[in-house]
Amino acid sequence: MKKLILSIFFLFILSKSVNALVEVDITRGNLDPLPIAVSPLYIEPGSKDIKRDNKVIKNIGEEISKVIEVNFKRSGLFNPLKKESFVQKPDIAHVKPRFEDWRLIKAQALVTGKVTVTDDKLRAEFRLWDVVAAKEMVALAFSTTPDNWRRVAHIISDKIYKRLTGEEGYFDTRIIYVSETGPKTQRLKKLAIMDQDGANIKYLTLGNELVLTPRFSPKNQLVTYLSYFRNLPRVYLLDIETGVQEVVGDFPGMTFAPRFSPDGKKIIMSFAKDGNSDIYTMNLDTRVVEKITEHSSIDTSPSYSPDGKYICFNSDRSGLQQIYVMRSDGSNVKRITFGKGLYGTPVWSPRGDLIAFTKVHKGKFYIGVMRPDGSGERLLTQNFYQEAPSWSPNGRVLIFYRETKSDSEGKGFSAKLWSIDLTGYNERLIETETDGSDPSWSSLLSK
């Protein structure tokens, strides 16, 4: 009997071992950017060269791939491989890539494409390939006017970004900022707008009056900003297409710190009177003005949550600058920052999950993020002087500006735009022709 039991037991153990599923936990990998090969786009024979401002763009296929590469490189998530090592020519690669050739150079993803240019039309198609699995991942085509070729490159970048990360991209966007020149005591400031990769810089004002803190409307058609036109600091609206500027409302005092509501219908801003600054909104259609905060302290830097239901803002009602959240009708005001130091410039992420801010503590300036209830405070970067973060439309990258120290003559002073990922990695200087400050990111142009 004992033998039988034992034999059955033994049987059981051994039978289990024969059918066992082995589980292995893989908890580490390498955090290097994904190696991706961007092949120059094959140019359809018979295509015209693109002429722009006296300049002729000869190899549009290569130019488009260069723009895509720069986008990928700057995102910090991808590593575009050097073209010199590519074996396959663009025309063949687009139709039938030989994956072994691409695996040789350690590419894990491959981008190929074709572009056709006529006098009034540019047509581009691209394919994204998984080199390892040897199959196609995305295939799309676009058509537009030839001088929009950069936007095509940005839209292709966004589609690839989305397929490879699961997130919306942010490459087909613009940045508005204040261009600065001149001595520190008398800075000349102009509104400037550029593509997010620094191309196509345009100046929107002449510099005759001080301009500050420009922000895009959700549809990117309008810009709101502070102007000292006629030495009266007021919030203005500027139409990017027409260049027309108009003052917002008829306030008997300084209005400043303007932003748009998520539906683009209202401007929210601060109005300062008799030493007190409160937050107001104005409906752009009805021109109805509403007072949102009622307090003898300074209330400023308001920012809506993406669903329009809440507003975060900066107030010193507790004695020092802190961040507060309230309902969009001004009720239920709650303080959310309790850490050491001052908190300012709160801005709600387009994803709704975080609020970015500037923190000043012991003479150092920090850019950080926290949840809308104030928990999970994370400081991303520290500097002598930096402030005013603005979110990319996918809520993954922050753009802000930094100023350097200067001596008593003002030498050594510079103001520059910088960006950093939400993870705290990929801190990057954004090149601008002149010094720059107060940057603000548009939403995706193609939406």
Add this chain to the structure above:
Amino acid sequence: MTRSIFFSLVFHSLMIIFTALTLPFMKRAPIDVPPILSIDLIQITDTTSIPFAAKAAKTLEKIKKKEEERIVSEQAPPTEKKKEKPDRIPLPEDLNKEQKQLVKKKQNPKEVKDEIRQASEFEKKELFDPNQIAALIDKSKEETAETLKKTDKLTQSNVKTSFATGLTLSQEDALKAQIFGCWSLPLGLPYQENLLVRIKLRLRPDGTVLRSEILDHARMNMPGQGFYKVLAESALRAIRICQPLRVPPTSYEKWKDLQLNFDANEMLKG
């Protein structure tokens, strides 16, 4: 001017008094904070846990004594064989010899007997039935072939794995190290979410992948979980790049069904 001197004197002396009062407290010994020990949590699989080995040894002894016991498992007999005939340990040469014998004369009863003996003890009873010998010969041939193969594997492999499941700690480490090197973590993953993707593999003996299956397949197309697809694809890519996987040279049955649990949380949260 005099006022300021007066105030400065008052404040300075206050400062001095306060400092003098607090000096004794400053003499307290500093608190010794023990350094933080980092502990690596290592997954110890069932294969290396001791109880099985002990049980196996016990049962082996039992089998040795009672040879009528009918044990169906293909693995058991060869091992028992080994225990019973210590002089058989240098098996490769013997095996060749036996193989040759097999090929040469199947009809020779003596040789048949030998083969049968090697194959399985539990058939001993029937051995002496002369009528069955022919049938047994055919059967024994096949069985010998199988058992011989297994014996090969056994002699080359670690005895420890004989009754164990899957991989040993060192084998698992080798496989892990290999895949760590192949896995490119997608950098844009949201670090607060569940970043675990489990992939079930059926492997070939040479370590290449015959079939792969993503568990939690439903998550691939769930709204708001777009990153899961990206994570799963990166895991699949890692497996493909890493082929052939660093698998043990023997005991194929023990690891042919392999499940890899890719968890990006550790790397991204840090």
Add this chain to the structure above:
Amino acid sequence: MILGTNFKKFLIVILAGVALSACATQKKSSGMLQSDVYTGSDTVEYLATGVKDRVFFATNKSTLTTASRDTLRKQAAWMRKKKNLTFSIEGHADERGTREYNLALGERRANAVKDYLMTYGISGSRLSVISYGKERPVNSGSNPLAWSQNRRSVTVKAK
């Protein structure tokens, strides 16, 4: 026994205090900053003989010091004589703060000055207020002295 050790400590502390104060005297002797408020006369201009055109503030504050009130009383007295003149009161902040808050702070400082002048009989219609935040520093340096000179409210004759 205890007294002896205490006395020794006392001496050590006094010596340390003397050593420290040697360094501290630098600020004190030039008299530039008092409780974080600039008290010097560099960058100060005059509306009239003996009438300073500006007052200074501590970091993040808009309260008037005794010296500031003294200056403003002199301004008010002079303004009462020049009944045909109107003035613009400019509020400024140093660069060590966020831009938008500094605009509000400048406005608060300028209004503190305006309110005080009004208590000395100057009509509010003669005084307009404008804030420049940190946009128009008078000292381009990045040091505490420069910053203290920039935390100011300036009374300017309107054209």
